[in-house]
Amino acid sequence: MTPTSVAGATTARADGPLKLAVPRGTLFDSTLAVLDRAGLDTDGLRSDSRSMIFDGSGVTLVTMRPSDVPTYVEAGAADLGITGKDVLLEQSDRVVYELLDLGYGECRMVLAGREGDERLGEAERRLGTMRIATKYPRIAERYFEQTGRQVEVIEVKGSVELAPLIGLADGIVDLVATGRTLAENQLEVREEIARCTARLVANRVAHKLLAVEVDDLTARLRTAAER
Amino acid sequence: MIHPIPPGTRDILPDEMRELRELERKLLEAFTGFGYGEVGTPTIEYDEVLARGDGRTAGSAYRFFDERGDLLALRSDMTIPIARLVAGRYGGTEPPFRLCYISRAYRAVRPQRGQMREFTQAGVELIGPQAPEGTAEVVEVLQAALDAVGLGRAVIGLGDADLYRQALAELGIEGDARDSLLEKLAKHDLVGLQEELELAEGIGDEQRATLVSLSQLRGGSEVLEQARSIGGAAVERAIARLQGTFDELQRRGAAERVQIDLGLLRDLGYYSGAILEIYDPAVGHVIGGGGRYDQLLSRFGRDLPAAGFSLYLERVHVAQAEEERVDKGQTGEGA
Numbered sequence: 370m371t372p373t374s375v376a377g378a379t380t381a382r383a384d385g386p387l388k389l390a391v392p393r394g395t396l397f398d399s400t401l402a403v404l405d406r407a408g409l410d411t412d413g414l415r416s417d418s419r420s421m422i423f424d425g426s427g428v429t430l431v432t433m434r435p436s437d438v439p440t441y442v443e444a445g446a447a448d449l450g451i452t453g454k455d456v457l458l459e460q461s462d463r464v465v466y467e468l469l470d471l472g473y474g475e476c477r478m479v480l481a482g483r484e485g486d487e488r489l490g491e492a493e494r495r496l497g498t499m500r501i502a503t504k505y506p507r508i509a510e511r512y513f514e515q516t517g518r519q520v521e522v523i524e525v526k527g528s529v530e531l532a533p534l535i536g537l538a539d540g541i542v543d544l545v546a547t548g549r550t551l552a553e554n555q556l557e558v559r560e561e562i563a564r565c566t567a568r569l570v571a572n573r574v575a576h577k578l579l580a581v582e583v584d585d586l587t588a589r590l591r592t593a594a595e596r
Numbered sequence: 597m598i599h600p601i602p603p604g605t606r607d608i609l610p611d612e613m614r615e616l617r618e619l620e621r622k623l624l625e626a627f628t629g630f631g632y633g634e635v636g637t638p639t640i641e642y643d644e645v646l647a648r649g650d651g652r653t654a655g656s657a658y659r660f661f662d663e664r665g666d667l668l669a670l671r672s673d674m675t676i677p678i679a680r681l682v683a684g685r686y687g688g689t690e691p692p693f694r695l696c697y698i699s700r701a702y703r704a705v706r707p708q709r710g711q712m713r714e715f716t717q718a719g720v721e722l723i724g725p726q727a728p729e730g731t732a733e734v735v736e737v738l739q740a741a742l743d744a745v746g747l748g749r750a751v752i753g754l755g756d757a758d759l760y761r762q763a764l765a766e767l768g769i770e771g772d773a774r775d776s777l778l779e780k781l782a783k784h785d786l787v788g789l790q791e792e793l794e795l796a797e798g799i800g801d802e803q804r805a806t807l808v809s810l811s812q813l814r815g816g817s818e819v820l821e822q823a824r825s826i827g828g829a830a831v832e833r834a835i836a837r838l839q840g841t842f843d844e845l846q847r848r849g850a851a852e853r854v855q856i857d858l859g860l861l862r863d864l865g866y867y868s869g870a871i872l873e874i875y876d877p878a879v880g881h882v883i884g885g886g887g888r889y890d891q892l893l894s895r896f897g898r899d900l901p902a903a904g905f906s907l908y909l910e911r912v913h914v915a916q917a918e919e920e921r922v923d924k925g926q927t928g929e930g931a
Contacts, residue, residue: 443880444708444880444881445879445880445881446880462706464783466783466784466785466786467783467784467785467786467787467788468784468786468787469786469787470787470790568787572880573784573880573881573882574875574876574877574879574880574881574882575880576784577751577753577814577855577857577873577875578751578855578875578877580814580815580855581815584812
């Protein structure tokens with residue numbers, strides 16, 4: 370089957386099939402497996418097409434970065450979307466309905482420091498503040514605020530593990546799946562902030578006005594994720 | 597040289613202004629056609645007076661001192677100023693009061709399409725009539741207003757503000773635990789809701805499933821039947837209120853575009869009983885809201901039942917433009 374762009378998919382909300390935002394990246398393969406089990410056609414997504422919009426048999430599938438999913442769903446450009454809880458926590462001001470915990474893509478948001486190194490505690494005790502490098506500044510700020518500690522959050526875009534190794538930060542807040550990257554960089558988990566899995570989110574208006582379609586797809590995805 | 601303006605505000609140039617004024621004119625015509633008189637209130641009020649209306653959420657984005665050192669605030673909606681106005685200016689007059697407005701209001705939102713920090717609300721307040729007649733009249737006016745601005749596909753969600761408060765009280769959940777659950781319900785965070793219900797004491801698997809599935813019930817009057825089968829005294833009472841409103845709407849021929857929605861919760865603290873939300877299929881944002889606020893007037897010293905709605909003018913404008921595009925059968929490729 371040749372993947373083709375789907376007519377009408379570029380308008381904000383014309384009538385037509387539901388639009389589901391599918392995350393590229395680490396959640397991609399597991400997401401496709403769940404979509405397959407839910408009876409959607411993922412052939413187009415599996416091809417090496419450069420297209421980003423695919424017909425998934427009754428549902429239009431749109432691929433994007435996981436961190437863009439809440440943006441598209443909040444605006445209603447996608448009716449539903451799949452993304453990690455880490456993304457939702459970081460963008461907690463986005464108004465999307467969180468309908469389902471899909472269970473896969475499990476990882477932990479943690480505070481990590483250098484192995485056998487007391488720099489984190491020492492910085493807090495002697496300097497009154499810790500320097501924390503992270504790609505998740507809002508999660509980090511909220512966590513330390515809730516636990517009553519003062520920190521200087523330093524936002525970085527690339528490999529955050531580098532920061533404590535060469536003295537940019539005393540510790541990091543980052544997402545950890547197996548912990549291998551941490552171990553390779555002589556870092557260790559100090560505190561767990563949250564457990565994150567893939568979630569199904571919905572646009573508020575689509576949830577109301579396309580209730581039957583949204584409920585049907587949610588039920589199919591629930592069953593598919595439990596299998 | 598470009599001089600900045602504050603975030604969430606914007607200038608309006610003649611083409612847009614002409615369309616906005618046209619919208620205002622049509623809305624006002626619809627409101628006054630039902631006998632609603634237009635009022636205006638000051639953009640600035642004493643912070644203390646606004647907080648009396650809703651201490652929890654009326655917190656204005658813009659607060660400042662005047663030359664006497666009094667704390668002033670920009671209003672965040674028109675319902676509280678009109679409650680103040682009615683209690684103060686119509687002291688000796690018998691209800692009902694039918695008032696409408698088209699006014700700017702101010703909130704600390706994240707600016708995005710159709711949602712600015714300074715925005716225009718167009719709405720009505722009906723003060724005096726009880727539920728369900730008062731609620732039904734307000735929905736009737738709303739329907740006429742939506743028709744007047746060409747939003748024939750818009751849907752009015754009808755829910756009940758007291759449903760979960762009472763249902764949770766019935767399960768013995770109060771205080772912080774209740775507020776936290778209500779917040780999850782309002783945000784529609786079903787995963788968080790499940791998790792928190794699992795931690796809450798005295799809630800069995802069945803009750804947990806009930807609360808979650810209740811929040812997913814939305815549709816026509818069949819929803820009331822489905823909810824009834826779920827049971828519980830609090831649910832019964834909410835269903836009776838919703839049924840009453842829906843019957844009255846049907847009697848007036850105004851039920852067609854109403855979607856009963858047991859998952860509806862509004863974040864303003866003064867609502868009680870029926871609550872409304874307005875959607876248009878062409879846009880992803882809520883374009884207006886409202887409901888009953890039977891206790892609000894008494895906070896200003898005059899105990900009168902009331903209901904109303906307001907439409908966000910700029911979002912109505914966006915919806916109107918999108919609807920025109922859909923009508924013309926245009927897609928993004930520019931047919």
